[in-house]
Amino acid sequence: MANTQVNPTRMELTRLKKKLSTAMRGHKLLKDKRDELMRQFLDMVRQNKALREKVEAGIHAANKNFLLARAATDAQVLDVALMAPKQEVFLEASERNVMSVEIPVFEYKTRTADLNDIYSYGFAFTSADLDDAVLSLSEVLPDMLKLAEIEKSCQLMAAEIEKTRRRVNALEHVMIPDLQTNIKYITMKLDENERSTQIRLMKVKDMMLGRAHHYSERGRPVKISRLTKQKDLPIGRSFLMITTAQSNPSFLITGYSSSEIKKF
Numbered sequence: 001m002a003n004t005q006v007n008p009t010r011m012e013l014t015r016l017k018k019k020l021s022t023a024m025r026g027h028k029l030l031k032d033k034r035d036e037l038m039r040q041f042l043d044m045v046r047q048n049k050a051l052r053e054k055v056e057a058g059i060h061a062a063n064k065n066f067l068l069a070r071a072a073t074d075a076q077v078l079d080v081a082l083m084a085p086k087q088e089v090f091l092e093a094s095e096r097n098v099m100s101v102e103i104p105v106f107e108y109k110t111r112t113a114d115l116n117d118i119y120s121y122g123f124a125f126t127s128a129d130l131d132d133a134v135l136s137l138s139e140v141l142p143d144m145l146k147l148a149e150i151e152k153s154c155q156l157m158a159a160e161i162e163k164t165r166r167r168v169n170a171l172e173h174v175m176i177p178d179l180q181t182n183i184k185y186i187t188m189k190l191d192e193n194e195r196s197t198q199i200r201l202m203k204v205k206d207m208m209l210g211r212a213h214h215y216s217e218r219g220r221p222v223k224i225s226r227l228t229k230q231k232d233l234p235i236g237r238s239f240l241m242i243t244t245a246q247s248n249p250s251f252l253i254t255g256y257s258s259s260e261i262k263k264f
Contacts, residue, residue: 006182008189016186020179027171034164037099041157044150051147058140065133072127081121081130087111089141101160103153106145 070078088111095102118138
């Protein structure tokens with residue numbers, strides 16, 4: 001509901017018009033931002049779905065290979081083989097701005113560039129299934145990091161989309177209609193004041209002209225006390241017989257001034 005306590009002045013009208021213009025520009029920008037965020041969010045959701053299916057398939061294959069290796073190798077031998085890993089992974093997290101949303105970017109690097117360092121054991125006392133399991137986990141690691149990056153980005157963008165949608169709705173359904181209603185109210189009040197001022201000026205002008213040219217004497221009703229015969233009045237002049245508060249008969253002569261009536 002609009003604020004009816006607004007001050008109906010031209011300065012307030014100008015201020016509200018500027019505010020309305022800014023609100024409409026902001027509404028357009030926020031609407032464009034919301035649409036672009038939705039487009040990028042949907043792209044990330046599709047990418048997230050594909051990566052999740054790929055990662056789940058890789059993890060399922062690695063678990064299967066680990067089960068086969070545990071079945072073919074003694075548990076103590078398997079624990080000793082995986083006790084001291086040779087390779088290390090270093091993760092670096094940064095951020096990038098997408099439509100004023102800071103989304104994470106994950107980058108990783110290994111301690112050595114040798115791909116065989118993922119095997120921390122000798123091949124004499126282990127099975128090939130363990131090698132396949134370790135290789136599967138090594139291959140799925142980049143996709144897992146990318147999946148974590150995209151899922152976090154989707155969460156942040158979904159929160160920003162909801163915030164932007166609330167702002168757009170507030171501007172579209174609350175702020176802009178209230179400003180338009182207040183502007184209409186002030187405009188009507190100013191027009192009403194202008195008409196009232198014009199009527200007062202016209203009235204003052206009529207009063208000044210009446211005083212200057214004696215319009216009031218020429219058009220004022222004249223009381224006739226000694227008029228006995230209607231034929232004494234000039235032909236073509238209209239008159240009315242009226243009765244005063246003291247019940248004395250008198251005549252209202254139209255079209256005559258006081259000086260003309262005295263001749264009768």
